[in-house]
Amino acid sequence: MLSLAAAIKPPRVLLPALRASLVRTTSIPSPLRLPSRLLTASLATMSASTSSRNMPECWGHRGASATFPENTLASFEAAIRDGAEGIESDVHVSADDVVVMFHDPSVDRVTDGSGLIRERLWHGDSGLEQLRTVKEPKQALATFEETVKLLMRPENQHVKFNVDVKVQNKPARLFALMHKIISAQPDWETALAPRILLGLWHPSFLPHAKAHLPYCRRSYIGQDIAVARKYFWDSCDVFSIKFSTLAMADGVKFRKDCKQAGKRIMAWTVNDPEHMVEAVRWGIDVIITDVTRTWLDLRSALEVDYDKIAAQHSRLFHWTNVEFYTPIQLISRRRDHLYLERYAGPFRKTDTTDVTRVVSVAEA
Numbered sequence: 001m002l003s004l005a006a007a008i009k010p011p012r013v014l015l016p017a018l019r020a021s022l023v024r025t026t027s028i029p030s031p032l033r034l035p036s037r038l039l040t041a042s043l044a045t046m047s048a049s050t051s052s053r054n055m056p057e058c059w060g061h062r063g064a065s066a067t068f069p070e071n072t073l074a075s076f077e078a079a080i081r082d083g084a085e086g087i088e089s090d091v092h093v094s095a096d097d098v099v100v101m102f103h104d105p106s107v108d109r110v111t112d113g114s115g116l117i118r119e120r121l122w123h124g125d126s127g128l129e130q131l132r133t134v135k136e137p138k139q140a141l142a143t144f145e146e147t148v149k150l151l152m153r154p155e156n157q158h159v160k161f162n163v164d165v166k167v168q169n170k171p172a173r174l175f176a177l178m179h180k181i182i183s184a185q186p187d188w189e190t191a192l193a194p195r196i197l198l199g200l201w202h203p204s205f206l207p208h209a210k211a212h213l214p215y216c217r218r219s220y221i222g223q224d225i226a227v228a229r230k231y232f233w234d235s236c237d238v239f240s241i242k243f244s245t246l247a248m249a250d251g252v253k254f255r256k257d258c259k260q261a262g263k264r265i266m267a268w269t270v271n272d273p274e275h276m277v278e279a280v281r282w283g284i285d286v287i288i289t290d291v292t293r294t295w296l297d298l299r300s301a302l303e304v305d306y307d308k309i310a311a312q313h314s315r316l317f318h319w320t321n322v323e324f325y326t327p328i329q330l331i332s333r334r335r336d337h338l339y340l341e342r343y344a345g346p347f348r349k350t351d352t353t354d355v356t357r358v359v360s361v362a363e364a
Contacts (some may be wrong), residue, residue: 058084060082060288061290062088062090063075063077065290071101071102072133072139072140072141073140073150076089076142082296083292088162088268092118093173095119097177099177100117100143103166110133111134113131148161148182151195167339198218204348206232218236224337238263238265238266240288241267246267259283266284266287267286271290271291274313
């Protein structure tokens with residue numbers, strides 16, 4: 001019995017014709033035979049493709065907070081010196097109506113004082129202005145007015161300002177105070193207002209932002225894609241999303257939808273170089289980071305040789321870090337949602353009636 005190989009082997013006399021047929025039907029032009037002008041154009045296209053990759057902007061999270069005490073003028077100035085395109089900070093209001101740049105509702109964690117900001121005076125011998133940070137080099141707390149004046153210096157008028165509006169605030173009161181400070185600056189409508197981005201966690205803040213600060217761009221801040229879509233999509237052109245959320249299935253779809261709609265995505269808080277490179281792969285617009293110098297140096301290296309530098313940064317964190325596991329994500333989102341509702345009430349969609357009512361109250 002013939003073997004299978006022998007049974008299918010073509011007769012010797014047919015082999016030359018078969019080879020000739022294969023050459024005619026499968027031959028591919030060698031790139032070495034391309035006209036030199038076409039080869040040059042091809043290489044130029046590849047080079048342009050690499051160099052045209054958009055790199056995310058660098059915004060200092062609470063300033064350059066890995067180096068200096070968070071949310072202080074020293075931290076903001078350090079981020080700007082590093083070359084950051086923007087700074088991010090948080091706001092609370094003192095009992096005597098001073099808007100303070102501070103993350104927590106209380107001063108206990110990062111200062112030598114104690115108590116809730118909303119219950120303490122800024123001015124006076126025992127006021128918040130007397131406190132100093134625990135972290136070295138010790139710094140005084142910063143106010144919104146001081147920060148705005150820093151950004152209005154001629155050398156800083158390119159720097160953008162993301163104001164994270166903490167949910168413990170009364171939005172009408174806060175935004176009215178912010179408007180008073182913003183509108184007191186020279187040429188504020190052109191030199192300052194376009195650089196301010198209001199970061200909102202709860203939809204109840206939207207009508208107040210539209211009423212008191214209509215000239216400021218708005219962003220959703222959070223880690224819940226469903227909330228971003230349902231309550232903020234029509235009112236915001238920027239979405240500031242937790243980095244690990246953007247790696248989830250709904251985050252991937254959201255990134256694509258934002259790109260198609262012309263909406264920008266900011267990722268926080270991105271301190272790991274592997275995460276930074278991944279953000280570049282995703283096409284993120286802004287990286288918010290504590291380590292501004294780290295991202296700026298890495299960005300410069302990527303701009304020189306993207307393929308080489310990107311290959312040095314693994315993507316294994318998707319599987320080795322529990323933060324990127326769906327159950328952990330769902331628990332974190334639920335906990336965050338309950339925390340926000342505790343201070344600002346149930347989530348509900350705002351409409352034109354809400355905005356009109358808030359404007360009427362503001363003008364009364």
